[in-house]
Amino acid sequence: MKHRLSIQIGPVAFRIGSAWAQPLDALARLYAAYPEPEDGICDFTVRLEAEKPWRRYFRPSVAIRGDYILPDAAPLSLAHGLLAAEMGMNLQMALGQKRYLLLHAATVEKNGRALIMTGESGAGKSTLAALLGERGWRLMGDEFALLDMDSGMLLPFPRAVSLKNGAIAVMEAQVAPGRFGPRLEGTPKGDIRHMRPNRNALSRMGEGAMPALILFPRFGAAQAVRSVGAAEIFMRLTQASTNYVSLGRRGFDSLTRLIANNPALAIDYPDTDSAIGLVDDFWRELAA
Amino acid sequence: MRNARLLVRALGDPASVRACDWAGLISAARAEQLIGSLAFRMEGQAVPPRVAAIFEAARRDSAQARTQALWEAEMAHRALAPLGLPIILMKGTAFHAAGLDASVGRSVGDLDIMVPHDSLDAVEAALIGAGWEHVKDAQGYDDEYYRRWMHELPPLIHRTRDRMIDVHHTILPLTARPRPDAQAMIAASVELENGLRILCPADIVVHAAAHLFADGNLAGGLRNLWDIDRLLREFAAQPGFWASLGECARLHQIGPHVGRALRLSHRLYGTPVDKAVAGRARLTDLLFEMRLLARNGWGQEKAKALRFAFYVRSHWLRMPPLMLARHLWVKARS
Numbered sequence: 001m002k003h004r005l006s007i008q009i010g011p012v013a014f015r016i017g018s019a020w021a022q023p024l025d026a027l028a029r030l031y032a033a034y035p036e037p038e039d040g041i042c043d044f045t046v047r048l049e050a051e052k053p054w055r056r057y058f059r060p061s062v063a064i065r066g067d068y069i070l071p072d073a074a075p076l077s078l079a080h081g082l083l084a085a086e087m088g089m090n091l092q093m094a095l096g097q098k099r100y101l102l103l104h105a106a107t108v109e110k111n112g113r114a115l116i117m118t119g120e121s122g123a124g125k126s127t128l129a130a131l132l133g134e135r136g137w138r139l140m141g142d143e144f145a146l147l148d149m150d151s152g153m154l155l156p157f158p159r160a161v162s163l164k165n166g167a168i169a170v171m172e173a174q175v176a177p178g179r180f181g182p183r184l185e186g187t188p189k190g191d192i193r194h195m196r197p198n199r200n201a202l203s204r205m206g207e208g209a210m211p212a213l214i215l216f217p218r219f220g221a222a223q224a225v226r227s228v229g230a231a232e233i234f235m236r237l238t239q240a241s242t243n244y245v246s247l248g249r250r251g252f253d254s255l256t257r258l259i260a261n262n263p264a265l266a267i268d269y270p271d272t273d274s275a276i277g278l279v280d281d282f283w284r285e286l287a288a
Numbered sequence: 289m290r291n292a293r294l295l296v297r298a299l300g301d302p303a304s305v306r307a308c309d310w311a312g313l314i315s316a317a318r319a320e321q322l323i324g325s326l327a328f329r330m331e332g333q334a335v336p337p338r339v340a341a342i343f344e345a346a347r348r349d350s351a352q353a354r355t356q357a358l359w360e361a362e363m364a365h366r367a368l369a370p371l372g373l374p375i376i377l378m379k380g381t382a383f384h385a386a387g388l389d390a391s392v393g394r395s396v397g398d399l400d401i402m403v404p405h406d407s408l409d410a411v412e413a414a415l416i417g418a419g420w421e422h423v424k425d426a427q428g429y430d431d432e433y434y435r436r437w438m439h440e441l442p443p444l445i446h447r448t449r450d451r452m453i454d455v456h457h458t459i460l461p462l463t464a465r466p467r468p469d470a471q472a473m474i475a476a477s478v479e480l481e482n483g484l485r486i487l488c489p490a491d492i493v494v495h496a497a498a499h500l501f502a503d504g505n506l507a508g509g510l511r512n513l514w515d516i517d518r519l520l521r522e523f524a525a526q527p528g529f530w531a532s533l534g535e536c537a538r539l540h541q542i543g544p545h546v547g548r549a550l551r552l553s554h555r556l557y558g559t560p561v562d563k564a565v566a567g568r569a570r571l572t573d574l575l576f577e578m579r580l581l582a583r584n585g586w587g588q589e590k591a592k593a594l595r596f597a598f599y600v601r602s603h604w605l606r607m608p609p610l611m612l613a614r615h616l617w618v619k620a621r622s
Contacts, residue, residue, distance in 0.1 A: 013338065041339060067315055099345045
């Protein structure tokens with residue numbers, strides 16, 4: 001392809017090809033501090049192509065393709081090309097990643113143990129993880145938790161954090177401007193701005209951690225904490241996994257082991273400060 | 289990687305692949321649905337650690353695909369058993385069920401079965417009773433077209449398992465020029481231990497060749513040709529196989545296509561083939577080869593004009609000109 005870029009994120013290497021320079025220029029700036037794959041080989045290929053040949057120049061329309069494809073995925077405008085690249089990488093993970101059990105979850109680490117936060121879109125896990133990542137925790141990932149099925153360890157996948165709508169201003173108030181991508185307005189998911197994780201998260205992207213706690217956060221209600229039974233955790237995590245079914249027995253074994261070895265709590269929180277207070281309390285209790 | 293030649297070479301002669309465009313090889317293999325087959329072929333070869341990990345995941349994935357395919361066959365078996373009909377598994381599921389070499393790393397999409405033509409209504413009703421549903425609108429042009437002219441029922445999908453089943457009554461559309469003898473195929477089919485059946489070896493190859501060269505636009509053709517290579521190498525060990533392949537090809541009027549399949553399998557994968565059944569090389573073999581290889585190392589489709597020519601050919605094969613005109617007219621208006 002005419003324009004190309006390779007990025008290593010945690011254990012996964014991507015190569016992204018594009019018919020236009022702009023999406024990859026934006027991607028290269030956002031991922032400036034990330035290594036290139038050492039071996040020059042990639043796990044997944046993403047292609048940003050003109051949806052139809054003439055849509056390369058005339059009202060450019062970016063189709064998200066690659067090793068794995070959703071046939072009915074809607075194309076994006078060239079102005080949202082960076083988002084297209086991000087969605088393309090996520091799509092390869094969701095459809096093609098079979099080396100790890102993949103949970104749609106954010107993970108952060110402190111003192112060598114990891115906290116998993118999962119919930120529906122809008123539950124606030126991305127924002128919480130991003131905030132914790134600036135307050136003494138190491139951000140391992142805001143989108144996918146990779147569970148190594150042999151060791152039971154979580155591996156980091158610290159791609160750029162995808163901040164949406166209200167969360168953008170929250171993080172802009174705390175993080176240096178140089179770590180942000182362009183603000184993308186009017187995307188199918190509203191306004192989006194990507195934020196590069198800090199140096200600590202990137203320099204330790206090869207370092208996994210054993211899980212210690214599973215949280216199901218929910219933003220918007222009065223503060224409440226509820227413990228969650230094993231059966232409910234299991235159901236929620238199978239729903240949060242994109243590849244659980246296709247991993248068969250190994251997926252079942254590693255998921256049940258994760259659940260057997262870790263407590264889980266559902267928390268409702270009215271604002272991010274109270275959520276961070278809760279998380280820090282839990283962590284102190286676990287350590288005690 | 290400008291075309292899929294490296295993929296073909298890796299499948300045919302894995303030891304010959306050393307330092308190469310690994311990312312290109314893997315993308316092309318994924319695009320052609322051959323990553324599982326490639327992963328098994330390359331097992332034991334010295335490859336970089338990341339490639340080894342990708343292949344290992346692909347091998348595990350195909351073991352799971354095999355379990356799912358066999359389970360789907362079992363589900364159809366249970367739904368149809370009360371009818372007391374011969375149920376013949378076809379394509380990937382048949383390879384897995386019979387443990388053929390062609391099943392190693394083979395991905396399986398839909399479940400393909402063949403049943404006698406006069407039992408189609410009963411089979412459809414039994415499947416619908418067991419949770420399958422029509423994918424397309426059960427009325428209208430498409431549905432009518434399938435029932436009148438196609439070699440299979442309109443596709444059905446299972447409500448909870450989300451898997452498709454194609455119920456065939458013969459191997460080519462009724463509008464195609466060759467008229468295979470489906471009754472003879474069913475009569476010659478072989479029973480497996482679990483009571484399901486597969487076509488006899490020669491008919492499996494006849495069907496694979498008909499599917500690839502007498503129907504369709506060669507999309508996914510490298511995978512189908514790889515099936516043919518594996519099948520031929522395994523069946524060639526049976527005494528009298530080539531003679532019976534020649535006979536079945538004639539009986540089902542697929543002779544030229546079987547010849548083409550043998551020649552291309554030999555050209556691309558080095559398959560040892562019987563010269564009499566393969567026939568003389570033709571100039572057009574080159575076009576088929578170019579079409580089969582029209583995929584680059586980014587997994588993109590190349591040779592657009594050639595692809596389009598084969599697309600046109602697929603319609604030409606499928607329908608006589610007047611019918612094609614009517615079909616295109618209806619499709620353009622819908």
